[in-house]
Structures are given as C-alpha cells and as structure tokens.
Amino acid sequence: MEVELKEMLDELETLKRSLPDPSHYTTIDKLRLHVEHLTNLAKSAPVRRSKVKDMSAEVVDSNPYSRLMALQRMGIVENYERIREFSVAIVGIGGVGSVAAEMLTRCGIGRLLLYDYDKVELANMNRLFFRPEQVGMTKTDAAVQTLSEINPDVVLESYTLNITTVQGFETFMKSLTNKSFCPSKEGSGVDLVLSCVDNYEARMVVNQACNELNQTWMESGVSEDAVSGHIQLLIPGETACFACAPPLVVASGVDERTLKREGVCAASLPTTMGVVAGLLVQNTLKFLLKFGYVSPYLGYNSLKDFFPTMEMKPNPQCSNVACLERQKEYILAKPARDAAAKAKMEADASSTTECPLHDDNEWNISVVDDSVPDRKDARSSDALPEGLIHELPSADEFQKLPASEASATATDDLEDLRRQLEALNG
Amino acid sequence: MEGWDPNTKTTLTQIPLLSTKAGPRDGAAWTQRLKEEYKSLIAYTQMNKSKDNDWFRISAANPEGTRWTGKCWYVHNLLKYEFDLQFDIPVTYPSTAPEIELPELDGKTHKMYRGGKICLTVHFKPLWAKNCPRFGIAHALCLGLAPWLAAEVPILVDSGMIKHKDDAASSSES
Numbered sequence: 001m002e003v004e005l006k007e008m009l010d011e012l013e014t015l016k017r018s019l020p021d022p023s024h025y026t027t028i029d030k031l032r033l034h035v036e037h038l039t040n041l042a043k044s045a046p047v048r049r050s051k052v053k054d055m056s057a058e059v060v061d062s063n064p065y066s067r068l069m070a071l072q073r074m075g076i077v078e079n080y081e082r083i084r085e086f087s088v089a090i091v092g093i094g095g096v097g098s099v100a101a102e103m104l105t106r107c108g109i110g111r112l113l114l115y116d117y118d119k120v121e122l123a124n125m126n127r128l129f130f131r132p133e134q135v136g137m138t139k140t141d142a143a144v145q146t147l148s149e150i151n152p153d154v155v156l157e158s159y160t161l162n163i164t165t166v167q168g169f170e171t172f173m174k175s176l177t178n179k180s181f182c183p184s185k186e187g188s189g190v191d192l193v194l195s196c197v198d199n200y201e202a203r204m205v206v207n208q209a210c211n212e213l214n215q216t217w218m219e220s221g222v223s224e225d226a227v228s229g230h231i232q233l234l235i236p237g238e239t240a241c242f243a244c245a246p247p248l249v250v251a252s253g254v255d256e257r258t259l260k261r262e263g264v265c266a267a268s269l270p271t272t273m274g275v276v277a278g279l280l281v282q283n284t285l286k287f288l289l290k291f292g293y294v295s296p297y298l299g300y301n302s303l304k305d306f307f308p309t310m311e312m313k314p315n316p317q318c319s320n321v322a323c324l325e326r327q328k329e330y331i332l333a334k335p336a337r338d339a340a341a342k343a344k345m346e347a348d349a350s351s352t353t354e355c356p357l358h359d360d361n362e363w364n365i366s367v368v369d370d371s372v373p374d375r376k377d378a379r380s381s382d383a384l385p386e387g388l389i390h391e392l393p394s395a396d397e398f399q400k401l402p403a404s405e406a407s408a409t410a411t412d413d414l415e416d417l418r419r420q421l422e423a424l425n426g
Numbered sequence: 427m428e429g430w431d432p433n434t435k436t437t438l439t440q441i442p443l444l445s446t447k448a449g450p451r452d453g454a455a456w457t458q459r460l461k462e463e464y465k466s467l468i469a470y471t472q473m474n475k476s477k478d479n480d481w482f483r484i485s486a487a488n489p490e491g492t493r494w495t496g497k498c499w500y501v502h503n504l505l506k507y508e509f510d511l512q513f514d515i516p517v518t519y520p521s522t523a524p525e526i527e528l529p530e531l532d533g534k535t536h537k538m539y540r541g542g543k544i545c546l547t548v549h550f551k552p553l554w555a556k557n558c559p560r561f562g563i564a565h566a567l568c569l570g571l572a573p574w575l576a577a578e579v580p581i582l583v584d585s586g587m588i589k590h591k592d593d594a595a596s597s598s599e600s
C-alpha cells in the first residue's frame with residue numbers, strides 16, 4: 001500500500017509539471033495532501049505496549065496502572081498489587097464472560113483461564129467485546145487476541161471445549177488444579193471460578209467441579225427475556241451450592257404467560273449483560289483484594305431498578321454428594337474457625353483503641369450495626385425475599401418404584417439390551 | 427402436566443420409569459442406569475411401532491454409552507423429513523437432561539441454540555427437574571424432541587428453509 005501511494009505522489013508531481021495552466025495547481029496540491037495523510041495512516045502500525053515488571057503508582061500518562069494503584073493510596077484497597085498473584089477461571093465467554101474478562105484484564109489480574117466451545121457470530125454483535133472481523137474465530141481465541149493487546153501482562157489460557165461432556169469435564173478439572181502459575185498457593189490452581197454460562201446444565205457442571213475441588217466460585221446469569229440478572233457467591237460447605245435448592249431467578253414482574261416465545265429462544269441486551277458483568281467483577285475484586293462487603297447474592301431487576309439480596313444455607317439433604325462432604329468438613333472445622341475469629345476480633349479491638357477510626361464524628365452519623373442477616377434455608381421458597389423466585393421445582397420425593405418390567409426386556413445384560421434395541425432399529 | 431398436549435401426556439405415562447440416579451462418572455451405578463435406559467428406550471420404540479408412530483432411531487455411539495447418535499423424522503403433507511440426531515450425556519446427568527442436537531438444522535431456525543441444540547419449551551425443564559431421576563433418554567425424546575419436530579418442521583418446510591430430499595434431488599438434477 002505504501003509503495004502504491006508513493007507512486008501516486010510521483011504521478012501527481014509529473015502531472016503538475018506537465019500542466020501548462022497553473023490554475024489546476026491548487027487542486028493537485030490538495031490531492032497530494034490527501035495522499036500524504038493516507039501514507040501516514042498506513043505507516044502507523046498498531047502500537048503494542050511492552051510488559052510491565054512491577055505495578056507502579058507513579059502518575060504519568062504511560063503508566064497503565066496508576067489509577068488502579070490510586071485505590072491503595074486512597075485507602076480503599078490495602079495492597080492492590082496482589083492482583084497479579086491471582087488466577088481467575090471464566091467459564092463461558094459470551095455477553096457476560098467476555099466483558100468480565102476484559103475488566104479483569106484491564107485491572108491487571110495475574111492469570112485468566114477462558115473456557116468456551118462456541119465461535120463468534122454476527123448474531124453476537126448486539127453485545128460488547130467481540131468485533132465483526134472476529135466472526136468465525138473461537139470465542140476463546142478471539143478473546144485472547146483482544147485481551148493480550150489490551151494488557152500483555154496478563155497470562156491467558158484458552159480452553160476450547162464443552163465442560164458438560166465427560167471428556168471436557170476432565171480437562172476442565174485438570175486445568176483448575178494445575179498449580180504451575182503459583183505453586184505456593186493452597187487448594188486448587190485458581191483463586192476463583194466465574195460461571196458466565198447461559199444455561200442450567202452448564203451451571204450444574206461448574207457446581208459439580210467446584211464442590212469436588214472445594215473451590216469458591218461465583219455464579220452469574222441474565223434472564224432469557226434480557227431484563228433481569230443476578231450474581232451469587234458459592235463457597236462449598238459454607239453456603240448453599242447450586243444444587244442445594246432449585247435455581248433462583250429475579251422475577252422480572254412480567255407474567256410468564258404473556259411472554260411471547262414463538263419463534264425465539266432468548267433475547268439479549270448489552271446493557272443488562274454489562275451491568276451483570278460489572279456486578280460480578282466488582283464482587284470478584286472485593287473478594288480477592290479483601291475490601292468492602294462481598295455479596296452472597298445480588299439480583300438485578302432492570303424494569304423496576306430493584307436489587308434483591310439474600311443469603312442461603314447449604315441443604316443437609318442436597319442431592320450432590322460432594323456438597324454433603326464439604327458441609328461435613330465445614331462443620332468439623334468450626335472450632336478452628338471460631339478461634340481464628342476470636343483472635344482477629346481481639347487484634348482489631350486493640351488496634352482500634354490505639355487509634356480510634358472515627359473520633360471526630362462531626363456529622364453525627366450513627367452507624368447501624370451490620371449484623372449478619374438471617375440466612376435462608378435453601379429449600380423453602382416461602383423464605384425467599386421479595387422479587388426472587390425459584391426457576392425450577394424440586395425433585396418429587398423419590399420412592400423406589402418396583403421396576404416396571406416390560407415382557408420383552410426381562411434380561412439384565414447390557415450387551416443383550418443393546419442388541420435388542422439394535423434389532424428394533426434394524 | 428400443564429402445557430402438554432394429551433397425546434404426549436398419554437405416551438409419556440407409558441414409557442417405563444428409571445430408578446438409578448447415576449451419571450457417566452459413577453462407574454458401576456452408571457452401568458445400572460444404562461441398562462434402565464435401554465429397557466425404557468426398547469419399550470418406547472416398541473410402543474411407537476405398535477401404534478404405527480415410529481419416529482426415531484437411536485444407538486449409543488461409544489461403549490460407555492455417553493454419546494448417542496441416530497435419526498429422527500417427521501411427516502408433513504405426506505412427505506417424510508429426516509434429520510441426524512445426536513447428544514452427549516452430561517456429567518451431571520440425570521439432574522440435567524441431555525441437550526438434543528439436530529446439526530443439519532443449525533442456523534435454520536430461531537428455535538435452536540448454537541450448535542444445533544433444540545430450544546425446549548418452558549415446560550420441559552421443570553417437569554424434568556420434578557421427575558429426576560425417573561426420566562431418561564426416552565422421556566427426553568418424547569417430551570423434548572417430538573413436540574419440537576411437530577412445531578418446527580411444518581414452519582421450516584412452509585418457509586422453504588428445508589426441502590424434501592426428492593425435491594432437493596430433482597432440483598439439483600435439473
């Protein structure tokens with residue numbers, strides 16, 4: 001392109017010289033300016049910033065982290081730079097997951113693991129993040145492409161697989177337990193798993209993996225009518241798991257019977273998805289960097305701008321075996337937890353007597369004691385706060401039925417049964 | 427069973443129920459579950475044949491019985507439309523139902539998620555959840571795929587999105 005533009009300039013010069021009438025000179029000079037401008041544009045290849053060794057708080061326009069490190073100077077976050085030690089796995093790189101990944105990338109997260117099996121389509125362009133020229137690429141590869149340009153400091157791993165299949169699940173579990181990024185870390189290889197998938201089946205799979213690995217995770221979701229969403233913190237054994245109770249959804253207030261579903265599966269809005277991604281990553285930052293209150297459940301009803309909250313205890317009769325094991329461990333660890341809490345309280349008390357935090361309360365603001373709200377029993381729907389409903393019913397009480405033996409299938413041999421079905425298929 | 431047509435209801439109640447709650451990662455319990463799946467599928471297929479309403483073929487595509495492939499068809503205006511059918515048994519089965527795919531129809535209808543997964547009615551998942559672990563593959567086909575074909579194939583044909591194979595053959599020959 002640059003060569004052709006150069007030739008064009010030369011030809012314009014020749015043309016100018018060959019013209020007997022100088023009245024056309026200004027037009028030719030204008031054309032030449034345009035070509036020169038185009039040449040400059042062609043020369044300016046995309047700028048890639050180099051990696052940064054340490055996060056600096058220095059306020060210069062070349063420092064990508066100055067505004068983030070300011071959080072530390074202002075006393076909001078004690079140690080922002082710790083963010084580089086953390087690994088976050090994002091399952092589902094769609095309308096919520098991709099935006100969450102971008103936010104964490106811009107925040108300078110240490111490592112991101114991205115999971116999706118889907119490709120970028122033009123039909124995704126009503127959402128944020130992916131660009132039309134990425135259509136046809138896998139979402140994970142397209143995300144790595146964009147994210148590594150935004151912040152080359154982040155270690156990115158892309159997994160193009162379906163976690164609900166037996167094989168995909170195995171790879172998923174193995175990747176979560178890989179500790180090569182931070183070998184000293186306790187537990188699994190990641191600090192948090194973010195579920196940004198769009199269906200109940202995949203959420204149940206993330207729940208299964210996290211219960212088995214004793215891995216804290218956060219759930220997120222946007223309703224199929226695109227007008228509500230939620231985020232939820234799940235700590236195996238400590239809070240309700242995703243299988244402890246039927247999934248909760250934020251009631252949009254729209255009557256399900258009046259919802260017209262003919263010809264469509266699901267709607268989506270970049271706004272609702274962006275809000276939910278923002279809530280999810282805000283909760284993630286608070287959880288990782290230990291500031292503010294980490295919400296156990298936060299709903300978003302966009303039609304009423306209503307944000308219901310709640311907490312859920314685990315269900316001692318949960319159908320998930322790994323959940324029951326984590327519950328048992330959590331109860332066994334209670335004495336140690338109590339001792340640690342007491343020690344912390346004493347330490348805090350002694351430090352407050354040394355320097356009272358809000359001595360000069362000149363505004364006379366009384367701070368209401370933030371006692372822990374009642375934690376709801378995960379099973380009963382009567383206990384649900386206003387604006388939340390169960391999306392699915394619980395399984396009916398399961399009585400083992402006498403096996404209904406069809407006369408032709410008296411056999412109990414797998415190979416025989418397979419042959420019988422094949423015979424019918426033939 | 428609000429929201430289901432009487433025909434589906436009657437058929438459903440005649441498919442043998444299952445009792446073992448086991449998924450593909452559960453070893454011997456999964457083998458037990460697989461036997462129940464076969465019994466239920468055999469009974470359902472026999473029932474369809476006896477009612478002259480045979481509409482699918484399905485077999486396990488691997489020895490573990492975690493992937494299933496086959497064909498399904500639907501008759502519209504006296505013409506038979508046949509499609510490849512496939513699905514994986516999810517690791518959280520039977521808490522979650524298999525997601526049935528018709529890959530040939532991917533991108534041809536809005537009633538489908540990416541990858542050709544059929545979009546189920548709002549009534550499917552609640553009923554499945556309520557009946558876990560008694561519903562199996564046969565129930566998923568009866569409650570999920572059969573009503574989907576009945577609703578979508580006529581629309582796909584009438585809108586010209588799919589053509590009968592004889593039409594397609596003759597038009598490509600001419």
Ligand SMILES: [Zn+2]
Binds near residue numbers: 243315318
């Ligand atoms: Zn549970």
